[in-house]
Amino acid sequence: MGIDIKIPIGLMFTIFGLLLTAYGFFTRLDAALYKPSMGININLWSGLGMLILGVIMLALAYISRSQKP
């Protein structure tokens, strides 16, 4: 009905991905922040993962849109 749910999912994860990747990048030297995650910059990695998920969703939405007449 009406909307293609892949678009909002794709948009949301792209935004989350950009946000957390940037946050992770700017906080990469903050050792105190990443003490709970055992020194792993989990924001950067999660951000990149979500960015990939978001872009894949948007690409799928684009493909299914162009397939329809």
Place this chain on the structure above:
Amino acid sequence: MNSEFILSWIDYLVMIIYFAFVLGIGWALKRYMKDASAFLEAGRSMPAWVAGLAFISTNLGALEVMGMTGSGMKYGMLTTHFYWVGAIPAMVFLAIFMMPFYYGSKARSVPEYLKLRYDEKTRGLNAILFAVMTILASGISMYALAILMEKVLGWNFHLSLILSAAIVLAYTYLGGLSSAIYNEVLQFFIIVVGLLPIVILSLKDVGGWHGLQQSLAPIVSHMPQHYAPDTWTTTWKYTGTAKANPLGVEWYGIFAGLGFVLSFGYWCTNFLIVQRAMSAKSTTAARNTPLIGAIPKMFIPFLIIVPGIVALVLANTPGKGFALPLNEAGQPIYDYTIIMLLKQYLPAGVLGLGVTALLASFMSGMAGNVSAFNTVWTYDIYQSYIRPTTKDKVSDDNHYLFVGRMATIFGVVVSIAAAYLASLFGNIMDFLQTIFSMVNAPLFAVIFLGMFWKRATGHAAFTGLLAGFFIALMHHGLTFPEGANTLVKGGWIAHLHAYPVEMAQNFWTAIFACSTSAIVTVVLSLLTKQKKSDDELKGLVYVLTPKLNEEAVPWYTRSTTLAIIVLLLVSILTILFW
């Protein structure tokens, strides 16, 4: 032990963006809500993958996430029985054998199927019980959410209750079932993505799966019950006797009680779940819905149970500084395991994502309950007993759409009241879960007989439901789990038999209820006259329904192919973690 978090601006930003999308989806769907069918049945237009993810997401409420992580800590990998035995086979059965009748009968709800197959009184009984229980369940989930917000984020109890209710109301009022379903898909992704960092970090902390097995061995073998060192990382290995495993149930009890009666009673008759598959766009899509849902379902244990098992290691390693908060009686609150893990591992940023995932799981449970309630209320109670359809279809459509919307508001308001009721009686959750299993088990017997035996009659089904419920009540009143300290747990009539654990008692209550209901229905069906003609039962009963022809569908999207893949995958998982 302080369980409060300090969230930073980035965590709040993640939360706000998420809620903007949730409300945005409701808003975008508003213009499609032209009649009651669009609002209450999503216009039967959902693709199978959307319905399938919503199917699993409705069940992945916060009580499930929190409860299962806690069970991971308490019972280890044995908790996967709730998935690999207790859900997947029932979902496959629903898809292959029951969905053709639910969907093909054109019934708009499970109670309506009962009306078409049996009679008015059977529908009425089921509709009213379902409406009341759904709203109570929704209220309890809201209560749990507000308590969590208060304890973890330090938010005001009343404010978080009203705010979360307002968000759920806004998007279900705007977009009805479609909005609930689309949001469930969004919630599914956020729950997986939000909890994944916990799985990765916690496993890395203990040195992977092997490290986990090694660190658990000394902890488990030093327990007073003398469990084998690998009890927490195996599933069936120690189910030969009830005493050898922490569940306290042996393999046939798990198989019959959990794998058959409880899971079939839940997955195959609960309208909340079945409604997602009914919203699919075709019979094939409706059959594929539970099967597509089954694939993520079987991997969810790795997302929520495994971190719970790690928590047991953490709690026994003094240097980690990990401890569960205690309740008034000094017992650890296992439901808080997931929250303590979030606190343990996540820095600002992903922490916001994790908290958002928990919030999302609460809302999916609540919205699911509200959207199932308004359908049953509008079609099975209001349209049947208060204002039947008239000749004017257009004005009817508008009227029932209006009633559906009002039912949504009413449902949310009563849920809030139920949440306050729950805050007054601490035991209400145990009480409700007990009642649920008493109502669902007989229902499965009656629906199953209805679908596969054309001789089953309305009078018999109605009596069967009541008899099953009555026996469940009696069984609960006459038996009790060892160490029970409240009458809610059973034994309120007499103490005839003591079960070693509560779970064993629940299994047997369900087994007695289901078999009583089946026997009563069969015997009375043979004694009473079938009032429905074969023609009326067409599409409702197996022998009177034309076989589904799947030849037009490519073999790789056929339900039977998918079902085989699902069963194969779950067998592999079972063997790997035997």
